[in-house]
Every structure is written in C-alpha cells, then in structure tokens.
Amino acid sequence: MEPKRELSSVDIAALVSELRAYEGAKVDKAYLYDEGLVRLRMRDFDRGRVEFLCSVEDPTFVVAADPERVPDAPGRPPNFAMMLRNRIANAELVEVGQYEFDRIVTLAFERGDERTTVVVELFGDGNLAVLDEHGEVVDSLRTVRLKSRTVAPGAPYEFPDSRLNPLAVSYDAFVARMEGSDTDVVRTLATKVNFGGLYAEEVCARADVAKTLAIADATDAEYEALYDAVDRLAADLRETNLDPRIYEEDEEVVDVTPFPLAEREGLDAESFDSFNRALDVYVDRLEREAGTEAAGEPDRPDFEAEIAKYERIVAQQEGAIEEFAEEAERYRDRAEAVYARYELVDEVLSTVRAARDEGHGWDDIEDRLAEGAERGIAAAEAVESVDGAAGTVTVRLDDLSVGLDPAEGVEHNADRLYREAKRVEEKREGAIEAVAETREQLEAAKARKEAWERDDDDAAAEDDDDADVDWLARSSVPLRTADHWYERFRWFHTSDDFLVVGGRDADQNEALVKKYLEGNDRFFHAQAHGGPVTVLKATGPSEPSRDVEIPDRSLAEAAQFAVVYSSVWKAGRFAGDAYEVAPSQVSKTPESGEYLEKGGFAVRGDRTYHRDVACEAVVGVQVEGETRVVGGPPSAVEQRVETGVRLRPGRYAQNDAAKLVYREFRERFVDQSFVRKVASPDLIQEFLPAGGSEMVD
Structure with missing residues (x-):
C-alpha cells in the first residue's frame, strides 16, 4: 500500500489535542525552507527547546519535532520568514486549534497587545497564511483567488465553507444524513458524514456493520451502532484517550494513526505514548526511506x-461539486413547494x-x-x-x-x-x-x-555539449555558481554582452555615479521622477577605460531597463521615455541656489532621448555557463535563458508575481530541486520591477 502523505481531519483533531500542551511557549525565531516548510523555534519553561514544523508540501503535517531531527537553519532568510519573525519573535503561543472539522491547524500568538494567527492549511495544494489581530492576511505562501474564497495579502482571511462535523452531530442529524444517501454505508460515512475513507471503514468495523450495506436496507439498530461508534471515537479525541500506532509493510512505514485500526490489523505495528511523537518518527522514517529507495536515482521526483x-x-472536489448540486436542487425544490x-x-x-x-x-x-x-x-x-x-x-x-x-x-x-x-x-x-x-x-x-x-539516456547526455541538452527535461541539472561585484545592484547583460547596472535605492544611485561611472560608459535615466541610475559599462571596473563603440541595440536595451525599473512601471503604464548622456554630463554639484537630494544628480548639456520604450521585461532561468535567475529587457534576456516568463505592468503585487513565476518554472523543469535552489520566489523578486505585474501569454 502507498504510505500516508497527508493527515485526515481525525488525525488533526488528535494532534491538536496534544499540541495544546505547548501553549505558553515563547517564539525565538521562524525559518522558511523551500517555500513549503516553516519551522518555529520556541522555548518552554518545562520542556526547554520546542520545534514546531509546519509542512504544506508533500508530505503535509504539523508536528512538535524532536530538536535533534529538525533541518539545519537555511541561509539568508526570505522575506516571508523575516515578516514572520517581526510579528512573532518573543510572542507567546496562546492557542492551538483546529478549524471546525477541517484539515486546518491554527496557531495564535500574542505579544503585548498584538495578536498574530498562523493558519496552516493541510488540504489541497496546502498553504500557510499569517493573519493580524483583525483577521486580515499579512502574507501567505500561496495567493488563492477563487469564487468561493480569497487568501491574499491585505484581504480578510476566508476559511473554506463549513462542512458537517461528524464528532459533534446529534443522533437525529446523523440519521438524517445517512438516510439522505442512495449508496452504501461506508460511502455515506465518508462523504455525507465527512469522515473520509479510512475512518468511515473504521467506524463500520467498530460498529460491526457491513460497510457494503445499502442505506435502503439499514435499520435503526445499525444506525444506533454506527452512532455509538462515532460517539466513542469523539470521546477518545476529546479526552486525549489515544493509543497511537505506526504501521509497517515490508519493513517500511505506511501509516500513522492516533488509535489502533481494525482496518490495519494485518500490518506490523509499533505503539507510542503520544500521537505527536508517532507522527514525528513517521515523517522522519518516511523521508529517510524515500531517500533510500531513490539511491539509484537520487534526483528522480x-x-x-x-x-x-x-x-x-480531483475526486474530493468532484464529490463536493456533486454535493453542492444536490444541495442547491433541494433548496429549489423546497422553494417551489412553498409556492405550490x-x-x-x-x-x-x-x-x-x-x-x-x-x-x-x-x-x-x-x-x-x-x-x-x-x-x-x-x-x-x-x-x-x-x-x-x-x-x-x-x-x-x-x-x-x-x-x-x-x-x-x-x-x-x-x-x-x-x-x-x-x-x-x-x-x-x-x-x-x-x-x-x-x-x-x-x-x-x-x-x-x-x-x-x-529521457532514458541521461548518462550519455552528460557528455554532450550544453547546447544539445534539453535542460527542462533533465532529471538533474548541475549547479554552477559564481559571485560578481555587480550582483548587489540591478543588472543584466545586453545582446552584445555589455554589462548594465542600475541602483535599487538612493544609496546605490550614489555609489554608481561616484564609484562606477567612467569616461566611456553611458548614463541612462527614465524621463520620470523615481527611477534607477542606469550605467552601461563600456569596460569592466578593473579594466582601463577605452573608447568602445556600443551598438544601437545595446543602447536601446539599456534605455528599456531604465524605464522598466522606474516609476513608469509602478504607475501601470506600458511605455515611457528615457534619456542617455555621457558621464562627463553627470554631476553631483547642483546649480547655484539648488539642492540635490541623496541619490540625485545634475545633468548638463544635450541628451539623447529614447521615446515610447516598451514597458516589458523577462525573468528567466539561465543554465548554461552559470545557473541563476536573470531578468531585464526581453531581447537581451530571452537568448540567454533556458526558459523565461515575459512580464508587463499588471494586477499582481511584486511578491505574488514572484510566486506565480516560480510556480511556472516548477511546471517547466523536471528537476524541482534545481528550481528551488536557483529560482526561489525571493531570488525572482530581485529581478521584478516595483509595483504590480502580470505574465504575458
């Protein structure tokens, strides 16, 4: 059987009942790994160091992990981790909860008068949202915009629509749900009563009711036995009366449950004193065993x-669609009956x-x-x-x-x-x-x-020239990195291989003019307030200055770069103007009676204008030569990257656009780990203009 990779609503109810014991712990630091795993390092007066791991990518779970098994801290913290640290560092964990009977864990933190709630969605694609005291989303790992709900920064967080909680339903409501079905007992428990497949079968086993029994043939005695089994299960969860198990098949873990299950009687089992402990061991073994299986193919997804x-x-969503259709029809039938x-x-x-x-x-x-x-x-x-x-x-x-x-x-x-x-x-x-x-x-x-x-001939392909390799289809893309002086600025290389650098802020604008602008370079700026100093380097910073003929297309690309990263993009305009001058025309000395702000400069003499420059950029993944994200004018970048996404001003905030581009790259590359390492959302965001963006088809 396939190993469990996600928790059921019953599992989460059991887990939350145990995690409440950690209420009162104080947060030290938050970490984010690979966009899907959040680690909260805390300290507790009685227990000492406490590590909460929240995974919203396969496998999905929340667990108080053994500190010896948590991953090492990642490198530079991404923006999401920094935001989380700013909100909950030194805050107290005041409440651990489960939203209704859904696969959602909520962690509430308080620091002074501030309250922050971390909502961990363990269903579907998974998500983790951080809410302020008003219930508005500060940020989330994924932005969700559906007709039924929205999860986006600045918007009120919307929980999924409520569904029946089988652990709190009355006997009459339970029977009404069962009798409203036209299938068998186990399917009705799984879908109409919201138990899911495994625990629906377990309820049948505990009640000694045949799971294939047709609802039309079920008697009051069988309904009473089923409801009694549900009631006992609910009582065990409320009272944390658990007896957790890890189940194995062929010496590999396949399931972890808060109770011994009749449906798992034929499997080897190991008992634990807490479900959290069992889950922690299960996840650790699941990952280690997956690594052992893949030893011959270490990078195969x-x-x-x-x-x-x-x-x-898909099966769950199709079931929900069918239920919604039936429910809507029932309301319409009743409305028509009222009129009739x-x-x-x-x-x-x-x-x-x-x-x-x-x-x-x-x-x-x-x-x-x-x-x-x-x-x-x-x-x-x-x-x-x-x-x-x-x-x-x-x-x-x-x-x-x-x-x-x-x-x-x-x-x-x-x-x-x-x-x-x-x-x-x-x-x-x-x-x-x-x-x-x-x-x-x-x-x-x-x-x-x-x-x-x-791609059944990877070994032979390793010896081919890079130009002959389909990197998107490769199972393992080698990393080739290098550090360059210009990486702290905005930058790209033109079609003719000239380096163009731009300032990210006033300090960098100052540095570019004072330290890096040399005699034969070209200076560009958008014809708009609020934009980067842009310098096209004729030579490298360690090379002697010399007269170099710069092709028109490189000059045009530098002008486009200046426009794209200026306030023109932020204003949502699709074109703008830029001008070009020689370094000798740029000065930090103002005219008499004038004042230059930090990052400002004076330009004297004639200017060469570039009119109606298109506000478009490409962000792509470069594989040959160096492996990295690059971005800039389409004509310069598209020829350098294995794959790229063209962008224009649009409706998605910078961080949301970065996540959309990241997901697009993950769809295109077979080697998912390569994308996470070289093209994470934070690395992509460094190449996105300020303001809203959208992908161009």
Missing part, C-alpha cells in the same frame, strides 16, 4: 505520489404569527398546533415541529420538510430558499473552477513523468 495526490484532490402550496403555507405562517402577536409562547403554540392536527385541520397537520430558539416552524409539503420563518410572508420565505440555492450554486461554480485548476496540475505532473521517461 516522486511522480507517482504527486499524480496520486492530484487524483485524490401557497395557501397552506400562508395559513400556517399567519396562524403562528398571530399567536406570537397575542403573546403566546412557542411551547403553547406547539401544543395548539398539535391539538389542531388531532382535529384534522390541514394547516396544523402539515406542521412537523416548532423551534422556539430559532423562531421557526418546519412543515411537511408533499414529501419535503421545509423550515419557515413565521415573521416573514410566503414570498420572503420562498425567496430565502432561492437565495440559498443561488449561494450553494456559486460554491459549486467555485469548486468547478478549483477542479479545473487541479486537473491542469494533474496533467502537468503526468507530462513531467512522460518527459522523464523519454
């Missing part, structure tokens, strides 16, 4: 696990409303309706129940039970049901959009696997 993951997500039995419904509502106006209590109204039903009054006979707490009555219209609000008329009640149908239909449309995106990811994973399998 686990295509099968990735494909299986997306297939599971207009006179009866109006009589019920008028009778109850009049009784309330006369001061009768809900219990009295229920008794009067029961008396009326005994006398054969049709309106009273139609009333099934009265809910005084909610202020509603439920009536039977043909074969449908319909909840009504007596404070409203017939039309308002029907309209409310139609609105509910529309709301659910919108959720269905959001799910359709989500499943389409997941199918694209599934097809991309299959395509990467096919590309790998076509």
Whole structure:
C-alpha cells in the first residue's frame, strides 16, 4: 500500500489535542525552507527547546519535532520568514486549534497587545497564511483567488465553507444524513458524514456493520451502532484517550494513526505514548526511506505520489461539486413547494404569527398546533415541529420538510430558499473552477513523468555539449555558481554582452555615479521622477577605460531597463521615455541656489532621448555557463535563458508575481530541486520591477 502523505481531519483533531500542551511557549525565531516548510523555534519553561514544523508540501503535517531531527537553519532568510519573525519573535503561543472539522491547524500568538494567527492549511495544494489581530492576511505562501474564497495579502482571511462535523452531530442529524444517501454505508460515512475513507471503514468495523450495506436496507439498530461508534471515537479525541500506532509493510512505514485500526490489523505495528511523537518518527522514517529507495536515482521526483495526490484532490472536489448540486436542487425544490402550496403555507405562517402577536409562547403554540392536527385541520397537520430558539416552524409539503420563518410572508420565505440555492450554486461554480485548476496540475505532473521517461539516456547526455541538452527535461541539472561585484545592484547583460547596472535605492544611485561611472560608459535615466541610475559599462571596473563603440541595440536595451525599473512601471503604464548622456554630463554639484537630494544628480548639456520604450521585461532561468535567475529587457534576456516568463505592468503585487513565476518554472523543469535552489520566489523578486505585474501569454 502507498504510505500516508497527508493527515485526515481525525488525525488533526488528535494532534491538536496534544499540541495544546505547548501553549505558553515563547517564539525565538521562524525559518522558511523551500517555500513549503516553516519551522518555529520556541522555548518552554518545562520542556526547554520546542520545534514546531509546519509542512504544506508533500508530505503535509504539523508536528512538535524532536530538536535533534529538525533541518539545519537555511541561509539568508526570505522575506516571508523575516515578516514572520517581526510579528512573532518573543510572542507567546496562546492557542492551538483546529478549524471546525477541517484539515486546518491554527496557531495564535500574542505579544503585548498584538495578536498574530498562523493558519496552516493541510488540504489541497496546502498553504500557510499569517493573519493580524483583525483577521486580515499579512502574507501567505500561496495567493488563492477563487469564487468561493480569497487568501491574499491585505484581504480578510476566508476559511473554506463549513462542512458537517461528524464528532459533534446529534443522533437525529446523523440519521438524517445517512438516510439522505442512495449508496452504501461506508460511502455515506465518508462523504455525507465527512469522515473520509479510512475512518468511515473504521467506524463500520467498530460498529460491526457491513460497510457494503445499502442505506435502503439499514435499520435503526445499525444506525444506533454506527452512532455509538462515532460517539466513542469523539470521546477518545476529546479526552486525549489515544493509543497511537505506526504501521509497517515490508519493513517500511505506511501509516500513522492516533488509535489502533481494525482496518490495519494485518500490518506490523509499533505503539507510542503520544500521537505527536508517532507522527514525528513517521515523517522522519518516511523521508529517510524515500531517500533510500531513490539511491539509484537520487534526483528522480516522486511522480507517482504527486499524480496520486492530484487524483485524490480531483475526486474530493468532484464529490463536493456533486454535493453542492444536490444541495442547491433541494433548496429549489423546497422553494417551489412553498409556492405550490401557497395557501397552506400562508395559513400556517399567519396562524403562528398571530399567536406570537397575542403573546403566546412557542411551547403553547406547539401544543395548539398539535391539538389542531388531532382535529384534522390541514394547516396544523402539515406542521412537523416548532423551534422556539430559532423562531421557526418546519412543515411537511408533499414529501419535503421545509423550515419557515413565521415573521416573514410566503414570498420572503420562498425567496430565502432561492437565495440559498443561488449561494450553494456559486460554491459549486467555485469548486468547478478549483477542479479545473487541479486537473491542469494533474496533467502537468503526468507530462513531467512522460518527459522523464523519454529521457532514458541521461548518462550519455552528460557528455554532450550544453547546447544539445534539453535542460527542462533533465532529471538533474548541475549547479554552477559564481559571485560578481555587480550582483548587489540591478543588472543584466545586453545582446552584445555589455554589462548594465542600475541602483535599487538612493544609496546605490550614489555609489554608481561616484564609484562606477567612467569616461566611456553611458548614463541612462527614465524621463520620470523615481527611477534607477542606469550605467552601461563600456569596460569592466578593473579594466582601463577605452573608447568602445556600443551598438544601437545595446543602447536601446539599456534605455528599456531604465524605464522598466522606474516609476513608469509602478504607475501601470506600458511605455515611457528615457534619456542617455555621457558621464562627463553627470554631476553631483547642483546649480547655484539648488539642492540635490541623496541619490540625485545634475545633468548638463544635450541628451539623447529614447521615446515610447516598451514597458516589458523577462525573468528567466539561465543554465548554461552559470545557473541563476536573470531578468531585464526581453531581447537581451530571452537568448540567454533556458526558459523565461515575459512580464508587463499588471494586477499582481511584486511578491505574488514572484510566486506565480516560480510556480511556472516548477511546471517547466523536471528537476524541482534545481528550481528551488536557483529560482526561489525571493531570488525572482530581485529581478521584478516595483509595483504590480502580470505574465504575458
């Protein structure tokens, strides 16, 4: 069997009940690894050092890890890690929770009057969002924009739509859910009651009810046995009455559970004193065993696990789409039934409303309706129940039970049901959009696997010239790096191999003019306030200055660079002007009576203008020569990179655009680890202009 790679809602309920013991710990530092693993190093008065690992990439989990097994701290912290440190360093972990019965763990931290919540989404593609005290997203590893929900910096965080919590459902509601199905017991428990496949089978086993029993044949005794099994499971979770196990098959781990499972009786098992400890050991062994299996092919991605993951997500999303369609249809049927039995419904509502106006209590109204039903009054006979707490009555219209609000008329009640149908239909449309995106990811994973399998002669390809290698399809791309003096600036090489450097801020503008602008270089600046000093170097900084003829296309590319990284892009304009002068025309000495700000300069004499320069840039991954991200004018960059993404001013903030480009590169390269090392979102962001961007098809 395939090893477990994601936690179920039951697993998370058990885990959270144990992790609450760490409430009160103080945060020392936060780390981010490879965009998918967040580490929170904390200290606890009783336990000493505490390490929380939150993984939202395969495998997905949250665990208080053994400090001896946490990965070494990464190098330079990316922006996300720095933001997280700024918000929760020295903060106290005050609450560990699970959102409803979903696969979401929440970690709340307080520091003085500040409250920060880390939301770890362990479903679908996974995500981790950081919320402020108002519930707004400060930042997230992934930006989500669907019809059903949005997770984006600056927007209120939206949890997924609520679903039934099987551990808190009443017996009547449980039976109603079961009887509303037209399939067998185990499928109904898995989907309608929201247990998932494994624990649906476990409930059947504990209740001694055949999982293939058709719902139409189920009896009250079997429903009672199933509900009792659910109730006992819920009690064990509430009271942290756990007996965790790691299950093995052929001496390799395949599952970790908070209880012994009847469905796993045939497997070797190891018991643990806590589920968190079992999960920590399981994840460690899972990763080590995966490394051992791949020893012959150390860089081969686990295509099968990735494909299986997306297939599971598609199946879940398709199930949700079907459920939403059925739910919307039920609301519409009830609305139409209200109109079809207009006179009866109006009589019920008028009778109850009049009784309330006369001061009768809900219990009295229920008794009067029961008396009326005994006398054969049709309106009273139609009333099934009265809910005084909610202020509603439920009536039977043909074969449908319909909840009504007596404070409203017939039309308002029907309209409310139609609105509910529309709301659910919108959720269905959001799910359709989500499943389409997941199918694209599934097809991309299959395509990467096919590309790998076509590349059956890697060893021979190693000896070929770089120009003959399809680096996108290679399973392992070698890293070749070097350090250069200009990397702290913005930079690119023109089509004619001239270096162009630009300032990132006022200090760098000062440095470029004072230290690096030499006699035969060319100076560029956008014809707009707010832009980098841009210098096209005729020679290297250690070479003697000499007269060099610079081709027009290199001059045009330098001008485009100056425009792209100026306020022109930030303003959302698609073209701008730039000018070019000789170094002798640039001075830090202002005219008499004038003042130059830091990073400013005076330009004297005639200027050469570049008009209507296109505001477009390319960010790409260079493989040959050096392996790195590069960015700049399309004509210069596209010929140097193995693959690139063309950008223009658009709606995505700089950090979101960097993540979109990163995901695009991951889709294109078979070697995922190579992309993470040389083209992480933070490295990509260094080459993106300030302001919003979007990819050009």
